[in-house]
Amino acid sequence: MLNLAILMVLGSGFLHSIWNLYTKKSLNKNVFLWFCQLAAFLIFLPWTLMEWDASQLTGTGLWIVLASMCLHGLYMTLLAATYTVGDLSQVYPIMRGISPLVVPLVGVTLLDEQLSPMGWLGIICIVTGIAALSNVQLFKRSGSASLKAPLLALAVGLCIASYIVVDKIALNYVSAVVLNEATNVGGILALSWAAFSSGGMRKEIKVNWKIILLGGLLAPGGYLLFLFALSLAPVAQLAPMREIGTVFGTIMGIFILREKQGARRLFTSILITVGIIIVGLWG
Template sequence: MVGLAFALVLSSGFVHSIWNLYTKKSMNKIVFLWLCQIISVIVLMPWTIIEWDASHFTGTALLLMLASVALHGMYITLLAATYTVGDLSQVYPIMRGTSPLLVPLMAVLFLNESLSPMGWLGVVIIVAGILFLSEFKLKRVQGTSARAPLLALAVGLCIAGYIVVDKMALDYFPVIIVLQATNIGNMLVLTWASLRSHAIGQELRVNWKTILLGGVLAPGGYLLFLNAVSLAPVAQLAPMREIGTVFGTLLGIFILREQQGRRRIFTSILITAGIIILGLWG
């Protein structure tokens, strides 16, 4: 079962990097993400109805669900803002590099999970690799402000928070119920800004294909991860999900034609090494 969990996490990282690429390439990030959420809700609704009776509605369960929806809502709003002002190669490593450090700490503190010394070494290697990959752009770059990196850091904090909360919510709800609740919350959070933008028609005309794909890939990637954490400790799996940073680097090379030096190739190998250490000896 652990091997299956690892495979699900690696697949989740790959899928996540693809739909983030689509988001960055979109015209209006808020509208694009809003339309993707609508597609996600529609696609998952039949499955949600089937699994509804397996839920256990208690006071604790409802509080966890509300916390999850709130964290995901903050995440999706901050994500749109981050990709509006920041480059993919700048903000993606920062966003994805925050949770590998925080989630194991939170899992140890709140979920009674543990990591071996080798597991912590793997976490440190992953975080170090992601920091190198981000090229330490938390300082001013070419006269611009630190707004994009700070927004990316806030996104990472939301990711760390909702991963732990969602792990706890799975004790009361099937995976699909947790996912659909967050999708609906995300859609509602983005609705007002999307309607006021008057950019819905243009976004649909230009990016309708990637909107359809994003509407499937965005929940699909997290669905893979939620299934994984139901099989193995989240402290071990959450850092492994950051293999998506490596996938994002490769997508930048072959899709966005970004200039990648030896440093980025090296850091991608470093992250992969950390993931292998964490997976085998964590």
Template sequence: MFNLAVGLVILSGLAHSVWNLFTKKSINKNVFLWFCQWAAILIFLPFVLVELPTIGQVPFVGWLLLAASMILHGVYILLLAKSYTIGDLSQVFPIIRGTSPLLVPIFGVLLLNESLSLLGWIGIVCIVSGIFLIGEAKGRIFRKIVDKTILIALLVGVMTTSYTIVDKVTLQYFPSFTLNWASNVGNLLALTTIVMRSQGIRQEWKVNWKTILLGGLLAPGSYILFLKALELMPVSQIAPMREIGTVFGTLMGVFILHERQGKGRILASVSITAGIIMLAQT
């Protein structure tokens, strides 16, 4: 089960970095992500219909958790669109992904009665350190922490942490495809008002319809893989492992977006990999 969970998390990180790359390359981030939600809702609807008969009577708290998940995912998608509108992939993505492994294990231990060994905590420190080294654009992150791009990226990371914890509990009441599908609906509702006011709907579809359809598959697909892993292992171990996607995202920034990288990025990637290995031993 452990090897399966790790494999699912690595695939999840790869798929997640790919659709973030698509989002960054899009014209209007809100419109692109709005189309992706429609694609995801339609693509995964058959899986939800298969799961529905297996869902028993859900108590009121289960529906509250589902509603909270939809709201958190909705706020997340709005902040994500904003962060990629004003920031670079190599700056935003590592900060977003670096916030979660710092916070998720802490909340997992404090709120979900999970445990983590000393080696696991050292691994998390290595992962977080590596991610923030990757995200350090020309040394400005720590010296200019009030930068708007950085603050929004941090908020996206906080939202990621929040919905991860809520979704871990919500899985007790709803299966993974249904939970993820509901989050896509929440994303769609959150984006609709902004998108309807924009002028770029036709242009976005005309230029990026292929990546929209692929993003509609990869975005929920990456999170479903993660939810499946959550069913097998504690969130305090699984969530930080997903940050291997930061390495994938950095490589994509180098070879696809031609973003400038230094030797520090290689060192940071080594730190992330070492942290994941340590975490896997706990």
């Protein structure tokens, strides 16, 4: 079962990086993501209806699912803002690296847990990689890179860390398919105002309708793989492995989108991924 879970998680990471590439290439990120969420909702609706009767959407279960919807909605809104101002090869590793960084640090500082020396080494790798990608210049004010994109990416990463924990709990009350459909609704609601007020709905669907349909399948499909894997193995063991998508996304940004600073960003994305794996397996 563990080997199957690992394969599902690695596939999830790859699919996640692909639809993030498409999001970055889109004309209007809010509109594109809104259409992708709508397509995902329609594609997975029949499957959701078949599994609806097994759901326990009362009391605690309902509140947990609503919390998941809110977090995924916030995630989609921040994701659109991040890709509007930042390169894929810069912000994607930051977004994916924050989640496995925050969880162990919270455990050490608030829950009186312990990190092994290897765990601290992994933390140092992640922090170093994120700082390098953020291009922070402490002693040069003129010409320093804007921190808007890295800060937005950090916010996205915090959302990812939060919804992974909430979704793991939600699986006790609903199936992965029903939960995934609920998060699609959360994304649609969160993006609606920005999408409809942008004036770019018709142009986006005309130019990218094929990619939107593909994104509507890949985005929830990749996360469904991860949710199914969570039912087979512990989240602490699987979540770090999913972040191999960090390297995939960076490579796509460098070689497909022709983004600058390719060598440095590739190295730092690998450094973050190595740190994530160290924390996950030996922390």
